[in-house]
Amino acid sequence: MDVTATTAELAAAAADAVRLVPGRMIDPVLSGLLITADADGILYAATDRERSARVRAGATVHTEGRVLVPAKPLAETLRALEQPDVRLVVEGARLAIRAPGARFALPLLDADSHPGVPEPPAVAGEVDAVLFATALATVAATASRDDALPLFTGVRLRSDRVGDGERLALLATDRFRMAIASVPWTCRESGQGELDALIPASLLAEAAKQLPASGRVVLHADEDRIGLSWDGVTATTSLLDGAFLSESKVVMSEVDTTVELDADALAGAVRRVGLYTDPRGVLTVEIGENEVRLRGADATAGEAEESVKSTVDGGRTSPSFQARFLSDALRPFSGRRITLAIQPGMRATVITAVEPDEVDLRYVVMPMLPPKA
Amino acid sequence: MDVTATTAELAAAAADAVRLVPGRMIDPVLSGLLITADADGILYAATDRERSARVRAGATVHTEGRVLVPAKPLAETLRALEQPDVRLVVEGARLAIRAPGARFALPLLDADSHPGVPEPPAVAGEVDAVLFATALATVAATASRDDALPLFTGVRLRSDRVGDGERLALLATDRFRMAIASVPWTCRESGQGELDALIPASLLAEAAKQLPASGRVVLHADEDRIGLSWDGVTATTSLLDGAFLSESKVVMSEVDTTVELDADALAGAVRRVGLYTDPRGVLTVEIGENEVRLRGADATAGEAEESVKSTVDGGRTSPSFQARFLSDALRPFSGRRITLAIQPGMRATVITAVEPDEVDLRYVVMPMLPPKA
Numbered sequence: 001m002d003v004t005a006t007t008a009e010l011a012a013a014a015a016d017a018v019r020l021v022p023g024r025m026i027d028p029v030l031s032g033l034l035i036t037a038d039a040d041g042i043l044y045a046a047t048d049r050e051r052s053a054r055v056r057a058g059a060t061v062h063t064e065g066r067v068l069v070p071a072k073p074l075a076e077t078l079r080a081l082e083q084p085d086v087r088l089v090v091e092g093a094r095l096a097i098r099a100p101g102a103r104f105a106l107p108l109l110d111a112d113s114h115p116g117v118p119e120p121p122a123v124a125g126e127v128d129a130v131l132f133a134t135a136l137a138t139v140a141a142t143a144s145r146d147d148a149l150p151l152f153t154g155v156r157l158r159s160d161r162v163g164d165g166e167r168l169a170l171l172a173t174d175r176f177r178m179a180i181a182s183v184p185w186t187c188r189e190s191g192q193g194e195l196d197a198l199i200p201a202s203l204l205a206e207a208a209k210q211l212p213a214s215g216r217v218v219l220h221a222d223e224d225r226i227g228l229s230w231d232g233v234t235a236t237t238s239l240l241d242g243a244f245l246s247e248s249k250v251v252m253s254e255v256d257t258t259v260e261l262d263a264d265a266l267a268g269a270v271r272r273v274g275l276y277t278d279p280r281g282v283l284t285v286e287i288g289e290n291e292v293r294l295r296g297a298d299a300t301a302g303e304a305e306e307s308v309k310s311t312v313d314g315g316r317t318s319p320s321f322q323a324r325f326l327s328d329a330l331r332p333f334s335g336r337r338i339t340l341a342i343q344p345g346m347r348a349t350v351i352t353a354v355e356p357d358e359v360d361l362r363y364v365v366m367p368m369l370p371p372k373a
Numbered sequence: 374m375d376v377t378a379t380t381a382e383l384a385a386a387a388a389d390a391v392r393l394v395p396g397r398m399i400d401p402v403l404s405g406l407l408i409t410a411d412a413d414g415i416l417y418a419a420t421d422r423e424r425s426a427r428v429r430a431g432a433t434v435h436t437e438g439r440v441l442v443p444a445k446p447l448a449e450t451l452r453a454l455e456q457p458d459v460r461l462v463v464e465g466a467r468l469a470i471r472a473p474g475a476r477f478a479l480p481l482l483d484a485d486s487h488p489g490v491p492e493p494p495a496v497a498g499e500v501d502a503v504l505f506a507t508a509l510a511t512v513a514a515t516a517s518r519d520d521a522l523p524l525f526t527g528v529r530l531r532s533d534r535v536g537d538g539e540r541l542a543l544l545a546t547d548r549f550r551m552a553i554a555s556v557p558w559t560c561r562e563s564g565q566g567e568l569d570a571l572i573p574a575s576l577l578a579e580a581a582k583q584l585p586a587s588g589r590v591v592l593h594a595d596e597d598r599i600g601l602s603w604d605g606v607t608a609t610t611s612l613l614d615g616a617f618l619s620e621s622k623v624v625m626s627e628v629d630t631t632v633e634l635d636a637d638a639l640a641g642a643v644r645r646v647g648l649y650t651d652p653r654g655v656l657t658v659e660i661g662e663n664e665v666r667l668r669g670a671d672a673t674a675g676e677a678e679e680s681v682k683s684t685v686d687g688g689r690t691s692p693s694f695q696a697r698f699l700s701d702a703l704r705p706f707s708g709r710r711i712t713l714a715i716q717p718g719m720r721a722t723v724i725t726a727v728e729p730d731e732v733d734l735r736y737v738v739m740p741m742l743p744p745k746a
Contacts, residue, residue, distance in 0.1 A: 070674070077677075101680040102680070107675050268455050271453050302479040306474055
């Protein structure tokens, strides 16, 4: 193998591949990046058996070939280079990374013992890249990071026919809060048509960071795997079990109080009053006539209250929340007016935008017992 | 006590006081900030018995007074406020922080049991704030963070008569490297005249961050304590024992090789070749005719070499260094040409600027045994 390329492009592609498959493998073969140089340029491929990534980069290929090298050292070396052009060339048992005045030599791993990186499953449909990234930024962050309960580490993606159009619903919960969004979905008849899968949130969160600022993301799916592809990148992962995460578990039949207010004003008050919460981190949203009053109190920290102007309808229920969860819930609504739909007792509160945008986010927060007086 | 003030000014002053005395005290009285409101405005004062800080802030004082409140909750609340003006007022057993729509109430601690925050010792002299901050940014960072050897956690400040003028020398070492700088010093005859003290580097590093972008810093000293004051802030600390950190321990009599090169070019090469070092993190600086070649090798990572154009005089010694220490040493010389004065064997290498600036930095790095072939 012997190729020359733009350092920045080769470095960005290697970094993307490493971030999509970050697993620290004990098996050195799986810690490697397969590099294939062919008529189309460079293809990086990586897998940890659960997840895999294929990333294309442009290159001038002098000699085709296929090698396996340690992934992170390759990515770090390319990232550290200041020279604009770089050459990758096999020299004996090494892949040499050459730039003017410099030579870095990575040991070649045994490419033949690598399990290979499978092609993604058949195409199911596609979504707008920006809307999908926006929805994922909130939904994937709402999933749990606790691998002991894998169900709650996933994001459910489900295609739905809504009126004339089709939507892809995104849903995640860690049991204390739930985020639900949806984006327009274009089904591809060649695929299965319908999609309903539970996908590791960590992969989707990383994909959301890498998605381009325009264009489309294609989703691939079969019974065991899902793939996302965009701009020369394909990420694939095994599905999680238990697609029964469902919005229908959140009953909203008893809303007795609705509050309309500015999301940022509430978020600022939560940040301040949140400094004065009990050891559980709980504050109370006291519903007034044309304001809500946040109240927090702690035996050692002192007490706090702050009012936020609101339009209140009903006004019978003053729920308490974890300040941290309330902050997380408000962040995606920054700059907008929101509605809180509040239910009595230990039933969920739902936050929506007064004027929903294309991502149609709903954020459900479970209340907490009020702080002791 | 009852005062109104600009939130931003009160918040900045409280944050400065907390950062200068960050100790997490088990004694709640010492975790408090003493607030005195008098004809001059607000004076914050804090101490952990070793260190203390007094910070002035402007305020309109309606009722004078003196209270002790938990320092960090006060600072965090003021920092989180978006309202431009704030009122601090004693209400029963609370200090209320009031802003439109909001009230935060901190418990009053027992001010009478607070040991008080002493005035700084007599003035010894003064230095330019920007030069002092520049010198400290490197010198204080070179001190050790290992409290088991307190001597190496300090910066030695020593006034010297040099020719017609006077300089304040700053010196710190963690035994593996040493940074030495000096700045013009204006002695005050009213003080002891001469200064020679070992001061905790952590306090000086924090002071360096807070120093203003112009003006002077006044140094106060007696046999037990040193103080720094600028712009309404006074920080005081007990001295460390053992002012025998000394440049004279670094013998430079056997320099057989000098190299002149661009600091950033060398730093870039160190960063890249540093990815390919042995488990000790050591690379070799191989001296050529009109270049230096950095070499690193590791059994698993591979090998690297990179050349940097240099003017070489001598050229008999090719030392090895910890890549990390070499990077630290080069950072303060960014954008400039430097000279490496290299000695044979396990003797120190000294880095200086080809055209020294007003801070006159010298950075000494101890060599390491070369990596095994």
